[in-house]
Amino acid sequence: MPPILEVKNLVKLYPRVKAVDGVSLSIREGICFGLLGPNGAGKTTTVEMMEGVIAPTAGEILYRGAPTSASFKLEVGIQFQSTVLQDFLTTREVLELFGSFYPKSLPLEELVEMCSLGEFLNRDNRKLSGGQKQRLFLALALVNDPKLLFLDEPTTGLDPQARQNFWRLIQSIKAKGKTIVLTTHYMEEAQVLCDEIAIMDHGRILELGAPAELLRKHFKGARLELPLTAFTPGSDFPWRFTRHPGRLDIETEVVNDTIQYLIQHNVSLSEMQVKNPTLEDLFLELTGRELRG
Amino acid sequence: MKIFFALFKARNREYLRDRGTLAWNFAFPLLVIFGFALGFSGAGRQIYKVGVVQSTGAAGEMAFLKTEYVQFIPVTDIKQALEKVRHHQFDMVLDLNGPKRYWVNETNPKGYVLERILWGSEGGVRYGKEVLTGREIRYIDWLLPGLLGMNMMFSCLFGVGYVIVRYRKGGILRRFKVTPIHAGQFITAQVASRWVLVLATTSILFVGTDLILDFVVYGSLLNLAFVFALGTLCMISLGLLIASRTQNEELAGGLLNLGTIPMMFLSEVWFSLEGSNPWLAKLAQILPLTHIVHAAREVMVEGAGLWDVMPDMVVLGAMTLVFTAMGAWLFRWE
Numbered sequence: 330m331p332p333i334l335e336v337k338n339l340v341k342l343y344p345r346v347k348a349v350d351g352v353s354l355s356i357r358e359g360i361c362f363g364l365l366g367p368n369g370a371g372k373t374t375t376v377e378m379m380e381g382v383i384a385p386t387a388g389e390i391l392y393r394g395a396p397t398s399a400s401f402k403l404e405v406g407i408q409f410q411s412t413v414l415q416d417f418l419t420t421r422e423v424l425e426l427f428g429s430f431y432p433k434s435l436p437l438e439e440l441v442e443m444c445s446l447g448e449f450l451n452r453d454n455r456k457l458s459g460g461q462k463q464r465l466f467l468a469l470a471l472v473n474d475p476k477l478l479f480l481d482e483p484t485t486g487l488d489p490q491a492r493q494n495f496w497r498l499i500q501s502i503k504a505k506g507k508t509i510v511l512t513t514h515y516m517e518e519a520q521v522l523c524d525e526i527a528i529m530d531h532g533r534i535l536e537l538g539a540p541a542e543l544l545r546k547h548f549k550g551a552r553l554e555l556p557l558t559a560f561t562p563g564s565d566f567p568w569r570f571t572r573h574p575g576r577l578d579i580e581t582e583v584v585n586d587t588i589q590y591l592i593q594h595n596v597s598l599s600e601m602q603v604k605n606p607t608l609e610d611l612f613l614e615l616t617g618r619e620l621r622g
Numbered sequence: 623m624k625i626f627f628a629l630f631k632a633r634n635r636e637y638l639r640d641r642g643t644l645a646w647n648f649a650f651p652l653l654v655i656f657g658f659a660l661g662f663s664g665a666g667r668q669i670y671k672v673g674v675v676q677s678t679g680a681a682g683e684m685a686f687l688k689t690e691y692v693q694f695i696p697v698t699d700i701k702q703a704l705e706k707v708r709h710h711q712f713d714m715v716l717d718l719n720g721p722k723r724y725w726v727n728e729t730n731p732k733g734y735v736l737e738r739i740l741w742g743s744e745g746g747v748r749y750g751k752e753v754l755t756g757r758e759i760r761y762i763d764w765l766l767p768g769l770l771g772m773n774m775m776f777s778c779l780f781g782v783g784y785v786i787v788r789y790r791k792g793g794i795l796r797r798f799k800v801t802p803i804h805a806g807q808f809i810t811a812q813v814a815s816r817w818v819l820v821l822a823t824t825s826i827l828f829v830g831t832d833l834i835l836d837f838v839v840y841g842s843l844l845n846l847a848f849v850f851a852l853g854t855l856c857m858i859s860l861g862l863l864i865a866s867r868t869q870n871e872e873l874a875g876g877l878l879n880l881g882t883i884p885m886m887f888l889s890e891v892w893f894s895l896e897g898s899n900p901w902l903a904k905l906a907q908i909l910p911l912t913h914i915v916h917a918a919r920e921v922m923v924e925g926a927g928l929w930d931v932m933p934d935m936v937v938l939g940a941m942t943l944v945f946t947a948m949g950a951w952l953f954r955w956e
Binding site: 413416 | 625627628632633635636639789792793794796798800801
């Protein structure tokens with residue numbers, strides 16, 4: 330069975346900038362695929378080429394094994410990072426408007442239930458809160474009951490409650506068998522939602538795979554976190570360590586041996602934390618720690 | 623058609639629910655119309671106007687022509703002069719060629735006074751009297767077609783041009799682009815919505831102000847509606863052209879002002895360009911508002927039929943086609 334979406338050697342050139350530089354990936358049906366990368370990595374450009382919003386300079390985009398055609402628009406749903414809707418229209422009217430664009434659309438009641446829109450169905454869309462707006466935008470992306478859903482940083486700017494609520498929504502949509510392509514800045518979000526991820530930088534894919542596999546590939550063992558005041562490792566310290574403001578991180582594959590070493594050196598372990606590496610660690614490892622624009 | 627009607631309905635709702643803009647669309651022209659009606663009413667002209675048809679020397683020593691506070695204006699086209707008597711623009715026309723005669727409008731009291739002065743100053747010599755009828759054409763009657771045309775112009779250009787640019791800048795067009803709708807469906811719905819709304823607004827304004835100011839409409843209201851309908855379409859298509867690729871509201875505002883300001887002053891909305899520099903009059907001919915105002919004025923004030931204003935209609939039709947074709951060709955969602 331061919332992947333639902335496949336891109337081969339995708340390139341996007343702008344005057345003086347190579348935004349995307351030979352990206353290839355394939356997305357299996359029914360999974361949530363995350364595209365991660367720092368600002369300016371080329372992830373939004375890549376996704377917009379997949380969506381058909383912008384044309385690639387070179388490369389191929391295949392939907393179910395064939396180049397995308399006019400019917401592609403009928404089978405995908407897109408939630409942009411930021412969208413403005415027509416003024417003075419209520420949630421219901423916006424949904425009806427977008428529903429009319431498709432030959433077949435989901436019943437309004439189903440969308441309302443799926444995205445929890447009931448409490449603001451008759452409210453002017455300009456008067457919705459951030460979380461309510463994102464739910465409405467998600468409902469608009471779902472209005473044609475798409476097979477493939479693109480979500481571009483859907484939880485940016487939401488408070489933790491709204492973000493977690495949104496994650497539950499996405500999980501319930503995924504449970505219906507839809508394929509989701511998600512771009513996000515939040516590593517926790519990718520870890521919670523994505524079955525596979527691609528980490529991009531400078532227009533290229535740096536890593537591609539399941540989050541757990543990638544973590545296993547790049548990190549062995551665990552990370553011990555100690556306050557900087559508790560311990561100053563010498564040059565003969567046998568494990569890799571990194572100093573952070575007020576904190577010392579030790580990476581070790583043999584947690585017991587490391588703890589034994591610290592006890593022998595009279596290091597207080599009362600504030601020590603043992604952590605498994607996260608996607609954020611992997612992200613920073615691959616893309617560096619310098620500030621991006 | 624489902625998509626067209628959905629977009630049409632959405633745009634209408636947006637317009638009708640925007641109370642501020644809606645109120646301004648009525649308030650602005652009403653303020654101007656009533657302001658001018660008030661400003662130019664009252665005592666009116668302090669002098670009498672008499673059109674005099676005469677070949678050189680025909681007047682001789684006629685005492686009447688020396689009357690103070692009467693302006694004697696030589697005329698060559700008697701037909702045109704008589705129209706002016708009908709519209710109270712002349713209070714009398716005096717023909718001194720051949721058997722002397724004069725025309726007055728029986729509904730114009732100034733004609734009656736002038737007639738008495740003529741009899742008195744010519745020692746009881748009676749001239750042939752011809753009586754005309756016709757309502758006075760006040761300045762506001764002359765001005766109204768221009769004001770309605772100007773209001774249509776603003777409503778069309780800003781209501782379509784500015785709104786599409788706002789949609790583009792806000793990402794609404796981008797959101798539409800990823801749905802199955804075509805640019806043509808979107809554009810047609812915008813045009814249809816604005817066309818219906820502007821014609822409805824103009825009709826309400828016309829009827830509302832007519833009830834109070836009782837305008838002169840010599841021509842057919844259907845012909846007037848046709849002129850405004852085509853004129854509205856032409857202005858909307860110009861708005862589309864301006865908005866076809868413009869990315870931000872600031873540039874759109876500048877371009878729209880570049881279009882509207884010359885039309886406001888050169889399209890004979892406020893004053894006639896008769897006697898002005900010929901190149902100015904020629905420049906005015908390339909402005910669509912000139913043709914809308916001229917045709918509407920001809921119908922309302924002169925009682926012209928559609929055939930009489932056909933040159934204006936042809937120009938407006940051609941402009942509409944060119945603007946629409948260019949606007950559709952240049953249109954970009956983003």
